[in-house]
Amino acid sequence: MTAGEQPPPGSIVGKRVVLRRLEAEDRPRVRAILEEPEVARWWAPRGPDVALDGLFDAEEIVYAIEVDGRVVGAIEYAEENEPDFRHAGIDIFLDSTHQGQGLGGDAIRALARYLFNTRGHHRLTIDPAVANERAIRAYERVGFRRVGIMRGYERDANGGWHDGLLMDLLKGELTAATE
Ligand SMILES: CC(C)(COP(=O)(O)OP(=O)(O)OC[C@H]1O[C@@H](n2cnc3c(N)ncnc32)[C@H](O)[C@@H]1OP(=O)(O)O)[C@@H](O)C(=O)NCCC(=O)NCCS
Incomplete structure (x- = not known):
């Protein structure tokens, strides 16, 4: 955030x-x-405490996802504000009892509208593991498109590296909710 900008809501x-x-x-x-x-x-992959600490570091803006006042997950974004490459990357998780009900799409649409309409972004990215078919399906449903495979992108629990799928969404491609 630069001087004079509104803080995130x-x-x-x-x-x-x-x-x-x-x-x-x-x-x-x-x-x-x-x-x-x-x-x-x-x-x-390195345990809940490492992941939790990552949510509280300064790099991303993180929101708890609430349904009926109960925290059911979290969603975050990080902005690249270099003018020639400006975009925001997002990431999300829901607890297992709230997955598969379209709530992920609802949260992503709400955050994407803020990033496009208030923060003035024209492009959002998301980078699920290639094997995370449910996440990829959920992101496509919102309007994200597959850009390409990032080989050996992310470390997993056994210390190996697995592929990630870069997906992006341009302003105007966000789909309307059907659920
Ligand atoms: C990924 C996630 C955010 C998606 O949100 P969601 O609310 O569960 O998504 P949806 O309810 O829209 O379901 C997505 C789609 O995947 C389908 N799906 C459900 N389980 C699936 C599975 N095991 N494999 C493939 N597709 C699956 C759903 O039927 C739905 O398909 P549809 O669009 O044809 O109806 C959520 O599932 C989640 O938090 N998962 C665990 C953490 C995670 O993977 N985070 C993402 C890291 S990049």
Whole structure:
């Protein structure tokens, strides 16, 4: 953020989710989510505490995802503000009982609208593991397109490196919610 810019909003409202800035009090609940095998597999290869600390470092802006006042996951963005390459990258996780209901798409649409309309971005990126078919399917449903494979992109729990899929979404390509 540069001088004179508005800080990120405290909350962003979706259709069914509310995104609220992550706070220190959220740590136990978010840690419990990061411990769930279905989330840890993709988000916490070095364990929940490393992933949790990453959410609280200064680099990304992180929101808790709430449904009916309960924290069910988190979504974050990081901006590249170099003018010739300006874009924002996003990432997300939901607890296992809230996956597969379209809530991820709802949260992504809400954050994407903010990044396009308020932050003035023209391009968003997301980079799931190639094997994360559910995530890729969810992102395509929102309008993200497959750009290409990033080989040996991300470290996994056994110390190896697996491929990532770079996906991007240009302003105007965000799909309307159907759910
Ligand atoms: C990835 C994630 C955010 C997607 O959000 P979601 O709300 O669960 O997504 P949706 O409900 O829109 O479901 C996405 C699609 O995947 C499908 N799907 C569900 N489980 C699947 C599976 N195991 N394999 C492939 N597709 C699957 C759904 O049927 C749906 O397809 P459709 O569009 O044809 O109906 C969420 O599942 C999640 O947090 N997963 C665990 C952590 C994670 O992988 N984070 C992403 C890291 S990049």
